[in-house]
Amino acid sequence: MLTVEGLRSRYGRIEVLHGLDIEVASGQIVTVVGANGAGKTTLLRCLSGIQPVSAGSIVFRGEALTAVPAFRRVQRGLSQSPEGRQIFTNLTVEENLRLGAYLFADDKVDRDMQDAFAMFPILREKRNLAAGGLSGGQQQMLAIARALMARPSCLLLDEPSMGLAPILVAQIFEVVKSLKSLDVTVLLVEQNAFGALSIADRGYVMETGRITMSGPAAELIADERIRAAYLGV
Numbered sequence: 001m002l003t004v005e006g007l008r009s010r011y012g013r014i015e016v017l018h019g020l021d022i023e024v025a026s027g028q029i030v031t032v033v034g035a036n037g038a039g040k041t042t043l044l045r046c047l048s049g050i051q052p053v054s055a056g057s058i059v060f061r062g063e064a065l066t067a068v069p070a071f072r073r074v075q076r077g078l079s080q081s082p083e084g085r086q087i088f089t090n091l092t093v094e095e096n097l098r099l100g101a102y103l104f105a106d107d108k109v110d111r112d113m114q115d116a117f118a119m120f121p122i123l124r125e126k127r128n129l130a131a132g133g134l135s136g137g138q139q140q141m142l143a144i145a146r147a148l149m150a151r152p153s154c155l156l157l158d159e160p161s162m163g164l165a166p167i168l169v170a171q172i173f174e175v176v177k178s179l180k181s182l183d184v185t186v187l188l189v190e191q192n193a194f195g196a197l198s199i200a201d202r203g204y205v206m207e208t209g210r211i212t213m214s215g216p217a218a219e220l221i222a223d224e225r226i227r228a229a230y231l232g233v
């Protein structure tokens with residue numbers, strides 16, 4: 001579904017992605033794990049089209065994306081739930097969801113909203129309240145639900161577990177896992193390597209802008225080097 005080859009990106013004169021190769025197969029959850037500052041957010045921003053790529057290629061569903069503007073990538077089925085959630089705090093929950101569906105003016109938007117509420121019942125309860133009043137976990141659910149309103153075939157998730165209490169982290173990872181049943185392919189970037197690898201099919205380890213290991217998630221989670229460096233065991 002998504003093939004990244006030799007991807008390089010820089011901030012000014014400083015290159016932070018040094019030639020990444022990543023493959024995301026249809027129907028899978030693929031995770032890129034790595035420490036703070038490894039380049040995970042920059043990778044997702046390159047995929048979404050909001051960060052310039054200096055070399056390499058991004059092919060999504062058979063189409064080269066590198067020169068395609070960000071809004072067209074959303075139209076083609078690539079949608080991102082950004083780092084820090086970036087919800088509109090002074091808009092209501094429902095208004096935030098409708099913004100996620102800005103590409104569509106059809107009757108299906110209301111149905112999609114009902115699907116989102118079925119997935120996250122707390123959002124239905126709070127639909128008319130300002131999103132800024134939601135807890136951190138609820139805001140994360142809203143960010144994921146809003147990204148789903150764009151009807152993606154591939155969802156890019158940036159650190160959905162960030163800043164959440166352990167019980168909510170577990171809930172969020174369950175939600176991500178359940179996206180498979182909706183036929184949504186997921187590329188998940190996470191510092192929480194254990195949580196992400198536990199629900200993923202395939203994983204990549206990113207260190208200072210390079211992929212240093214990759215393989216089936218179950219193999220990575222059992223690897224001694226990864227256990228020592230990222231899983232604290």
Ligand SMILES: Nc1ncnc2c1ncn2[C@@H]1O[C@H](COP(=O)(O)OP(=O)(O)OP(=O)(O)O)[C@@H](O)[C@H]1O
Nearest residue numbers: 011016034035036037038039040041042043083191
């Ligand atoms: N706007 C920017 N200008 C300059 N350097 C930046 C900018 N954004 C990120 N960087 C640098 O690029 C590198 C990769 O950052 P990035 O945010 O992609 O990493 P990350 O793995 O997502 O980390 P985090 O979990 O903290 O977001 C870091 O060294 C960071 O300091």
